[in-house]
Amino acid sequence: MTDALVIGAGPAGLMAAEELARGGRAVTVCEARPSPARKFLMAGKSGLNLTKAEDVATFTAQFVPGWIAPFVAAFGPEAVMAWARDLGQELFVGSSGRVFPVAMKASPLLRAWLSRLDGLGVRIATRWRWTGFAADGLAFETEAGTRILRPRVTVLALGGASWPRLGSDAAWVPWLAGRGVGIAPFRPANMGFAIDWSAHMTPFFGQPVKGAVLAAGGQRLKAEFVISRRGVEGGGIYALSRPVREGAQLVLDLLPDRTEAEIRRRLQAVPRRHSLSNRLRRALGLDPVRIALLQEWGRPLAGEDAISRRIKALAVPHAGPHPIEEAISSAGGIVEGSLTDELELRALPGIFAAGEMLDWEAPTGGYLLSGCLATGRHAGRAAAARR
Incomplete structure (x- = not known):
């Protein structure tokens, strides 16, 4: 039996994997794409905005609905900056308060992060696409055929519904909804x-x-x-x-x-x-x-x-938002009532969720990435502690 499984190798999933490994778990990350964190890398092409240098109360007020705020407060701007510096990334604060790596790009930080995860024993399996629940486990399509994993604990970090070409396609919605998980419809956020x-x-x-x-x-x-x-x-x-x-x-x-x-x-x-x-x-x-x-x-x-x-x-007369496929992020996802305070799915004990799978939204400017990191951290710590 697999010990700890993370599905999705974006920021939320990688943060959950790090916390699981630090908690003594043997961690496998399954990623459908050929390489990790593709949306993260794309977002960093014009300058990786990690967070915003402002007090925690002002920062968390940008997150809607408010139930997500305590997770973000526990890993706020100062903590995110310390985390990035610990990965060897020198930072600077722009005139608007936005925080960037001096290198500006996401790739140096990601390389350092993946190296650290490797040192913690985290295994990342790419081209492993989750296809739903099997009778006694989680089914994946891989290059070697169908595989069934039966982990002790799982963290889902599959993203929302924006940028499906990079993996966030919300294909997971019917699988969780069919198991009794409440999911608010996805809508475009941070869009034109x-x-x-x-x-x-x-x-x-x-x-x-x-x-x-x-x-x-x-x-x-x-x-x-x-x-x-x-x-x-x-x-x-x-x-x-x-x-x-x-x-x-x-x-x-x-x-x-x-x-x-x-x-x-x-x-x-x-x-x-x-x-x-x-x-x-x-x-x-x-x-x-x-x-x-x-x-x-x-x-x-x-x-x-x-x-x-x-x-x-x-x-300004307009004809509605641009499609969700073109939005920077999405609103909607797993609702608060379907989660415990530890971000464990009430209907599926032992399975946790993090990142844009959850029903929250925030503006651009460092909030989105911080929200994913914070919820991944919380879910990973809670999953590590579960016996």
Whole structure:
């Protein structure tokens, strides 16, 4: 009989494997893909954002629903940074508080981590795809055919439903649901929104929108976003994606540092013989991309009153979120009521779950990775202690 099994070699699974091994267990990690942590490596290509340097209360408040917060608090920003440094990764904190390895990429950290796991005796079996429950164990399709494992304890860390091409395809949902595990439907998170642009917006595809404040669902933030061929995306959009996905109106303030009255006075000072674009540029310093958005969504723009109102509260009409396959992360998964405080499945004693399989979401900016590491750590420790 296998002693301790981890299914999934992403950050949550590798952290669970490390804790199991430190707890004296003989650990096997089964990974369906040809190599571990492929989504982790892809996420780190533009700079591996490990966590965010802020106090634990502020950090954990970003996680929804709140039941996930205690696991994150137990392995918060300082602990994540200490863990990465212990793997030989020098870190720096950016101006926004985001924490990155000096190397920026994920691959050096992953190599060091895999080396440490190897030293702890962790065995990683790639191209082992879990295919569900057998009569007396867990079934896998491997290059050598079907294999059945009967572990004493198991940690599931198979990811959610975003980026299925890298392994997070939620194929496990019917297998767990069929065994009495409650699962909230998956929904896209940290995603863009579809917009049917008019032809005049074509020259702006790929351009960032700077200097605006975005608002939705009672939240406001000053952040950049990007106009793409299919809609809007980028950090500012992702940060508000949850309330917008749930039906809140997304609104832009194109000139957050000026009042509506001041905008009106400045527009009145520029003669109307000039085109609207020239008046907006001369009076207000609006760049071409913000002018284009105002003309795309703000019409009719008849008179200074209407223009100033639209500049301060420009509603963004969209056709819904981009598909979950294109989302950075997913919301939904195994619900709180199906788990013990140790992240053990109530319906399946001896089987624990971690990472994006669980029903939680958080914004980008270091929160997602921290959540996966924290829940993997907790599940691994609890599984190691189970007899």
